[in-house]
Amino acid sequence: MATINKNAIQQVVTLVSNKRIGAYHQILLNVGDVVKSCRPGNFVAIRVGGDSSKMILRRAFAISRVADNSQYGGTMELIVAPHGSGSKWLCSQQEGAEIDIIAPLGTAFGIPTEPINALLIGGGYGSAPLFGLADVLKNRGCKVDMLLGASVGSKIYAPMEGKRSVNSLKIYTEDGSMGETGRVTENLLDIVRDRNVDVIYSCGPMAMLSAITALVAETEVIHQCAVEESMACGVGICMTCVLPVQNEDGTTLMLRSCIDGPVMDGSNVRWDLVGKVPEALA
Amino acid sequence: MTLPVDMSTTLGNAWFPAPLFTASGCASSGKELAQFFPLNQIGAVVTKSVMSKPRHGRPTPRMAETPSGMLNSIGLQGPGIDSFLANDVPWLLEQKARVIVSIAGETVEEYSTLARKLRSVSGISAVEVNISCPNVENRGLVFACDPDASRRVIDGVRKTIGGDLPIIAKLSPDVTDLPSIARGVVDAGADGLALINTVLGMVINIDSMRPHLGGKTGGLSGPAIKPVAVRAIYQVHAALPKVPILGMGGVASGRDALELILAGASGVSIGTASFGNPSAIIEIQNELRDLLAARGFATMQQAIGYAHREEA
Ligand SMILES: Cc1cc2nc3c(=O)[nH]c(=O)nc-3n(C[C@H](O)[C@H](O)[C@H](O)COP(=O)(O)OP(=O)(O)OC[C@H]3O[C@@H](n4cnc5c(N)ncnc54)[C@H](O)[C@@H]3O)c2cc1C
Ligand SMILES: Cc1cc2nc3c(=O)[nH]c(=O)nc-3n(C[C@H](O)[C@H](O)[C@H](O)COP(=O)(O)O)c2cc1C
Ligand code: FES
Numbered sequence: 293m294a295t296i297n298k299n300a301i302q303q304v305v306t307l308v309s310n311k312r313i314g315a316y317h318q319i320l321l322n323v324g325d326v327v328k329s330c331r332p333g334n335f336v337a338i339r340v341g342g343d344s345s346k347m348i349l350r351r352a353f354a355i356s357r358v359a360d361n362s363q364y365g366g367t368m369e370l371i372v373a374p375h376g377s378g379s380k381w382l383c384s385q386q387e388g389a390e391i392d393i394i395a396p397l398g399t400a401f402g403i404p405t406e407p408i409n410a411l412l413i414g415g416g417y418g419s420a421p422l423f424g425l426a427d428v429l430k431n432r433g434c435k436v437d438m439l440l441g442a443s444v445g446s447k448i449y450a451p452m453e454g455k456r457s458v459n460s461l462k463i464y465t466e467d468g469s470m471g472e473t474g475r476v477t478e479n480l481l482d483i484v485r486d487r488n489v490d491v492i493y494s495c496g497p498m499a500m501l502s503a504i505t506a507l508v509a510e511t512e513v514i515h516q517c518a519v520e521e522s523m524a525c526g527v528g529i530c531m532t533c534v535l536p537v538q539n540e541d542g543t544t545l546m547l548r549s550c551i552d553g554p555v556m557d558g559s560n561v562r563w564d565l566v567g568k569v570p571e572a573l574a
Numbered sequence: 575m576t577l578p579v580d581m582s583t584t585l586g587n588a589w590f591p592a593p594l595f596t597a598s599g600c601a602s603s604g605k606e607l608a609q610f611f612p613l614n615q616i617g618a619v620v621t622k623s624v625m626s627k628p629r630h631g632r633p634t635p636r637m638a639e640t641p642s643g644m645l646n647s648i649g650l651q652g653p654g655i656d657s658f659l660a661n662d663v664p665w666l667l668e669q670k671a672r673v674i675v676s677i678a679g680e681t682v683e684e685y686s687t688l689a690r691k692l693r694s695v696s697g698i699s700a701v702e703v704n705i706s707c708p709n710v711e712n713r714g715l716v717f718a719c720d721p722d723a724s725r726r727v728i729d730g731v732r733k734t735i736g737g738d739l740p741i742i743a744k745l746s747p748d749v750t751d752l753p754s755i756a757r758g759v760v761d762a763g764a765d766g767l768a769l770i771n772t773v774l775g776m777v778i779n780i781d782s783m784r785p786h787l788g789g790k791t792g793g794l795s796g797p798a799i800k801p802v803a804v805r806a807i808y809q810v811h812a813a814l815p816k817v818p819i820l821g822m823g824g825v826a827s828g829r830d831a832l833e834l835i836l837a838g839a840s841g842v843s844i845g846t847a848s849f850g851n852p853s854a855i856i857e858i859q860n861e862l863r864d865l866l867a868a869r870g871f872a873t874m875q876q877a878i879g880y881a882h883r884e885e886a
């Protein structure tokens with residue numbers, strides 16, 4: 293009997309569409325009933341390169357959104373940055389291509405039972421899962437504000453229809469080519485105070501997640517972040533994806549970000565120890 | 575129509591209904607794979623090498639994909655033997671899975687301590703002794719690369735564990751004379767051999783212009799090392815034809831598994847292939863059955879070492 297990734301299935305699915313949006317590709321997959329068990333924050337592990345590829349490991353992508361569409365059945369949207377050979381292969385796949393996926397994997401963002409004030413912060417393609425999350429929060433009566441940041445405007449992913457689920461959207465770019473010049477962390481504490489933010493949900497580069505954690509450390513705000521560590525298996529069997537996370541009793545453990553994450557409580561992650569080894573265990 | 579093939583195998587006095595196993599460190603303690611196939615359908619779950627104390631392992635990055643392979647530097651992260659025996663083994667036995675426990679140590683004494691703890695555990699099928707670990711008492715030289723240290727580890731485990739539980743010594747291919755190391759550990763009391771552990775390698779990141787892995791060097795696994803595994807198994811089977819070998823290294827299909835068996839393996843462990851496909855073991859087992867049937871083998875065991883037969 294499985295106790296981990298209980299809803300995950302491996303299947304070969306069909307690519308419905310592949311559109312370029314700025315620096316990214318918006319990829320839509322026809323995945324069927326599995327959409328019913330996908331939650332915002334979960335990710336998908338995709339086999340890349342075709343059958344005779346020298347790439348033997350899957351690539352992880354956040355599930356941006358799922359829909360139970362009348363035309364295609366269940367569809368899953370991904371926002372993919374062409375980075376190295378695996379992600380470029382995925383971005384080169386055309387309509388009708390068969391893609392081998394395992395989903396849904398990992399933890400999901402915690403959804404409050406009360407209508408709270410939520411602030412969603414995305415860096416680069418990290419905004420992908422936040423729009424699906426915004427829909428869910430909005431349906432629960434939450435107030436949803438969003439901050440997105442990237443180095444340049446082409447790396448901001450903010451679809452028109454997604455904007456409907458947020459009360460406000462503020463964009464920052466480091467070169468000023470879109471929105472305000474600067475970073476999402478610029479006036480974060482003011483925003484948190486002015487809008488009475490209860491929970492921050494974030495997804496983006498590790499440096500951004502760590503900076504947000506440090507900024508809100510002295511506040512009451514809960515910070516749920518989706519981390520990104522290099523993963524060999526995505527299902528918990530290889531121990532490559534670990535992050536130092538503090539326990540209730542104060543000890544630090546190396547937890548697998550694929551099954552104990554990607555969504556983690558930012559205040560528990562020992563950001564200072566990422567890439568290092570914690571003090572010896574007793 | 576082909577007749578069903580008897581897929582059962584033995585390693586020492588342990589019997590398994592099927593010849594495919596997980597590879598240590600590539601299935602954690604089994605729970606994670608249970609979503610993808612019933613664990614009792616394979617030969618056995620070989621668990622991640624466990625040490626006497628809990629361990630954090632090495633810093634990240636811990637892996638780098640390489641052409642048809644990967645490097646890993648996990649550093650034996652784990653919960654320690656006490657927690658492992660209290661939590662992981664009972665769960666596996668509840669699933670009716672057969673279990674081979676892999677142990678690792680930093681000193682000859684640590685291996686014996688681990689063996690002592692295993693002696694009283696009922697239900698496990700065998701112990702795999704991972705001796706590809708740095709020996710802290712000898713400037714970090716890997717036990718498996720030192721014939722004398724290899725022998726002393728296995729001798730210590732044999733003496734503490736007593737009679738029945740089969741001991742499988744897992745060897746490193748990074749040695750000059752593998753058959754002589756194999757003979758040494760068999761003389762010291764190993765009932766079987768596991769071949770091969772990963773091959774030492776390194777990747778340098780050309781942006782940082784430093785070794786990519788946190789641990790600098792790492793173990794190469796995956797299809798890239800399959801020919802090394804076939805060679806190692808062939809050489810050792812030729813030297814010690816009566817000693818059962820649990821073969822591994824780059825197996826990703828039924829054809830690969832058959833190749834290792836023909837070279838002399840009595841069973842085959844699947845490691846890295848499970849990362850790309852968590853149900854790989856079951857698929858490979860089914861492919862192997864069909865390949866054996868197509869070649870007229872009534873039992874898997876008839877194929878063991880078949881590549882060594884005399885020219886007709
Ligand atoms: C939980 C999670 C969610 C992600 N979500 C998205 C997303 O929504 N959109 C998107 O574009 N990318 C996402 N990524 C990053 C994406 O997985 C990497 O860009 C991709 O694996 C790079 O593979 P490559 O072959 O193109 O690059 P290479 O650099 O050639 O990859 C080599 C190896 O390193 C690993 N690797 C390299 N970069 C990363 C990275 N940044 N994160 C993890 N592994 C890496 C690869 O998996 C591969 O095994 C996510 C990663 C994780 C872990
Ligand atoms: C991520 C990873 C972790 C491993 N951990 C262990 C381990 O704890 N003990 C051990 O004996 N071998 C370990 N190995 C080696 C494998 O068990 C196996 O011998 C090797 O990977 C070759 O097989 P493969 O190519 O099928 O992966 C590990 C391999 C990998 C890739
Ligand atoms: S990626 Fe393998 S354990 Fe997390």
